[in-house]
Amino acid sequence: ATRQPLLAVRNLEAWYGESHVLHGVNFNVFPGEVVTLLGRNGAGKTTTLKSVMGILTKRKGSVVFQGKELMHAPARYIAREGIAFCPEERGIFSSLSVEENLMLPPQVKPGGMSVEQIFDLFPNLKERLNSQGTKLSGGEQQMLAIGRILRTGAKMLLLDEPTEGLAPVIIQHIGRTIAQLKNEGFTIVLVEQNFRFASTVADRHYVVDQGRVVDEIANADIEANLEKLHAYLGV
Ligand code: ATP
Secondary structure, three states, rough: OOOOOEEEEEEEEEEEEEEEEEEEEEEEEEEOOOOEEEEEOOOOHHHHHHHHHOOOOOEEEEEEEEEOOOOOOOHHHHHHOOOOEEOOOOOOOOOOOHHHHHOOOOOEEEEEOHHHHHHHHHHHHHOOOEEEEOOOHHHHHHHHHHHHHHOOOOOOOEEEEEEEEOOOOHHHHHHHHHHHHOOOOOOOEEEOOHHHHHHHHHOOOEEEEEEEEEEEEEEEHOOOHHHHHHHHHHO
């Protein structure tokens, strides 16, 4: 039998008002994979995640998750189907404690992680249980933002540049966490500009440029494609 993708995005187009920014994005994500969307600033990576989630509503094309077409579904329905989005800006509430921030998203599906399980994944967060969001380092905020979406019970995680602005040692921790989540059966779409980091965690990469997926690279082939990647990423 042929393997069915968990998520299939076809000819996805999206607009901000009159501004047409996605011009036909195509990619598949198979169960248990970590797939990245690589591309330079403004290529359309974040917009792709927001369109898949239904946060950006002016869109067309097809987004099929677990065999269901989600293109006309509202964001809350898409979340309930089991996709969770961790935005680049993290969305930590500064006046709330770590524990309160973790409790914010409802468990929308059975099987969401308990707060204890999230603390097992991120022991530093446990030490900061009662700290306010504002008192956390960038790395701790990122861990909290990822931990929080694990409560929802979603099995597909969309992570928008989790390494942005973080120190190398924290980036390594995020990388180990992603590997651990993959081992536990999560399927992950990771938006990255840092392909060095991406290559340590991903199975496959899609290159996004000017609102389209322009290339697909297996992680094993990344070294052979360095020149091309440099050109796409402008590094
Ligand atoms: P980045 O790493 O900067 O987030 P990206 O690849 O995720 O890059 P997008 O954020 O998806 O890129 O942006 C794609 C295009 O849409 C860019 O031209 C950007 O200027 C434009 N854009 C993004 N957000 C908005 C918005 N809220 N309103 C209007 N245009 C936007």
